[in-house]
Amino acid sequence: MIIKADLHTHTTRSFDGRQTLEQLAAAAKAKGLQAVAVTDHGKFCALPEQLEGVLLIPGCEFYSDAGHITGLFLERPPELHRMTGEEAVAEIRRCGGIAILAHPFQKPERQAKELQFDLDGIETANARAAYKNPAAHEQAAALAEQRGLPPIGGSDAHSVQEVGNAYTEIECESLSSSALKQALLQGKCTAVLKQDTPLRMIGLSQWERRKRMGGLKNRIIGLLFLCQCILKER
Numbered sequence: 001m002i003i004k005a006d007l008h009t010h011t012t013r014s015f016d017g018r019q020t021l022e023q024l025a026a027a028a029k030a031k032g033l034q035a036v037a038v039t040d041h042g043k044f045c046a047l048p049e050q051l052e053g054v055l056l057i058p059g060c061e062f063y064s065d066a067g068h069i070t071g072l073f074l075e076r077p078p079e080l081h082r083m084t085g086e087e088a089v090a091e092i093r094r095c096g097g098i099a100i101l102a103h104p105f106q107k108p109e110r111q112a113k114e115l116q117f118d119l120d121g122i123e124t125a126n127a128r129a130a131y132k133n134p135a136a137h138e139q140a141a142a143l144a145e146q147r148g149l150p151p152i153g154g155s156d157a158h159s160v161q162e163v164g165n166a167y168t169e170i171e172c173e174s175l176s177s178s179a180l181k182q183a184l185l186q187g188k189c190t191a192v193l194k195q196d197t198p199l200r201m202i203g204l205s206q207w208e209r210r211k212r213m214g215g216l217k218n219r220i221i222g223l224l225f226l227c228q229c230i231l232k233e234r
Helices: 023-029 086-093 134-145 177-187 199-213 216-233
Strands: 002-009 035-038 055-064 067-072 096-101 121-126 151-154 166-169 189-191
Touching: 002 067, 002 151, 002 177, 002 199, 023 035, 023 055, 023 189, 055 086, 055 177, 067 086, 096 177, 121 134, 121 166, 121 189, 151 189, 177 216, 199 216
Parallel strands: 002 035, 035 055, 096 121, 121 151
Antiparallel strands: 002 166, 055 067, 067 096, 151 166, 166 189
């Protein structure tokens, strides 16, 4: 069977998230996804196995000196602090998870030679990655092919409107975390970019972030960035 899974999403537990877990699950169901990975920024929490009939995969987006790395199928709370890429991967695996290099070329200045540590997959379809670098997806796909690593797709959704903008098609025997994890490690997957997330959605998540930071200056910065994103879309 083929499972459609969005393997990179955020909730209000992220500093810029705009959807609750319940809203995320409902959006995933409405868009024909059977599974979603909840990968909030630097935060991990236990999840119910399913919501709205959608399988929930516990995860976290780690910060590292090599960029962001998503840990999927985490079985216990990880240590969360700034670390090297190698340290992040080791911590993810210690917690029973698999390590995916997230949007590796979202920043145009990132070089492939900086990313030569051990990994379990590379995110080659991320609906927000092309905002600063139009070639981000092609560069990530080339790196995955060069390294012989599974291509992973995730929307990086911060709101219900973004869920499923990118996802992973996984060939596996059943809809379960263990089956999905094994299939991904075996490379039985395809990354799908359905559409790039509209700039206004990126602006809205940054506006949310600045509001939470507090203060008039942050609100002005957030509002100006949102307006810039809206104008660029026209």
